[in-house]
Amino acid sequence: MSTTESTSLYDGLDEMSVKSLLENINNEDQKVPFAVQNELDKIEALVAKIVPRMENGGRLFYIGAGTSGRLGILDASECPPTYGVPFDWVVGIIAGGDKAIRKAVENAEDDPNQAWLDIQEYGWNKEDTVIGIAASGTTPYVIGGVKAAREAGLLTGCITCNTGSPLAAAVEYPIEVVVGPEFVTGSTRMKSGTAQKLVLNMISTTTMIKLGRVKGNKMVDMQLSNEKLVKRGTRMIVEATGLSDEEAKDLLMTQGSVRKAVEQFYRK
Structure with a gap:
């Protein structure tokens, strides 16, 4: 058996x-x-x-x-x-x-x-x-x-x-x-x-x-499908860039992902 x-x-x-x-x-x-x-x-x-x-x-x-x-x-x-x-x-x-x-x-x-x-x-x-x-x-x-x-x-x-x-x-x-x-x-x-x-x-x-879908320990490519995930992504950007919450959220919503937002910030 x-x-x-x-x-x-x-x-x-x-x-x-x-x-x-x-x-x-x-x-x-x-x-x-x-x-x-x-x-x-x-x-x-x-x-x-x-x-x-x-x-x-x-x-x-x-x-x-x-x-x-x-x-x-x-x-x-x-x-x-x-x-x-x-x-x-x-x-x-x-x-x-x-x-x-x-x-x-x-x-x-x-x-x-x-x-x-x-x-x-x-x-x-x-x-x-x-x-x-x-x-x-x-x-x-x-x-x-x-x-x-x-x-x-x-x-x-x-x-x-x-x-x-x-x-x-x-x-x-x-x-x-x-x-x-x-x-x-x-x-x-x-x-x-x-x-x-x-x-x-x-x-x-x-x-x-x-495959590169995590940076450090963060889900930098996650879909921003609800407010909880937008807040999570905003915190990630604040930690990575030192931006204010409002600036980080604006950048996140403009770029569409944590990865792209951080890359855009350091590209300036």
């Missing part, structure tokens, strides 16, 4: 107090970062391959089903506002299409041919990277997608929470974060989902930093 399907270390959950449930869930959650730490070398190796490919016009695709697919979409959708990159630089694709983000689509994950068809809707080139996300490592939609991508010459990786899975065997750069049995047996939206989110954070954040 796979680790993700193995029986919980706890029993009688329905008889536990609320406090005991929370404490035990928290105890299990604390295991996740250490499991991720064990895979840092593999994550590094994958990112080191992604960055030069994206510098040459490649994109990053995440494919998954259910929770795994939703986590890929979450990570991808936050890259444009955070780093000011085009919406199709990082693309999250879920089995069953966008309607599956909110409601499960029956049998969508069982088609091994559909993921590659979904990727082709965005066009593809040999500098692209496809990362399959599946806690079990057995999802046909994901396995079929990475196999087809690899055959087409794309870079492939995966994030799974079992060792020796078919998904890991199908890609060049497998990341296997084994977090142990779930608190509720088989509920991989819990520790497995947390592990996947942590790894996705690492991959996208590190990639964007190495």
Whole structure:
């Protein structure tokens, strides 16, 4: 039996107090970062391959089903506002299409041919990277997608929470974060989902930093989509230039980004 399907270390959950449930869930959650730490070398190796490919016009695709697919979409959708990159630089694709983000689509994950068809809707080139996300490592939609991508010459990786899975065997750069049995047996939206989110954070954040989308520790290309972000950008410019708040905000709104505002200030 796979680790993700193995029986919980706890029993009688329905008889536990609320406090005991929370404490035990928290105890299990604390295991996740250490499991991720064990895979840092593999994550590094994958990112080191992604960055030069994206510098040459490649994109990053995440494919998954259910929770795994939703986590890929979450990570991808936050890259444009955070780093000011085009919406199709990082693309999250879920089995069953966008309607599956909110409601499960029956049998969508069982088609091994559909993921590659979904990727082709965005066009593809040999500098692209496809990362399959599946806690079990057995999802046909994901396995079929990475196999087809690899055959087409794309870079492939995966994030799974079992060792020796078919998904890991199908890609060049497998990341296997084994977090142990779930608190509720088989509920991989819990520790497995947390592990996947942590790894996705690492991959996208590190990639964007190495692509020059962060200056120092600041999101200098973030989209100014609300007042909170305008205030944040204004503070960044004040810190970088010594301008007053009003002057910094005027410069920000004129130039459209923190990066351009600071560059314009020092160009004078």
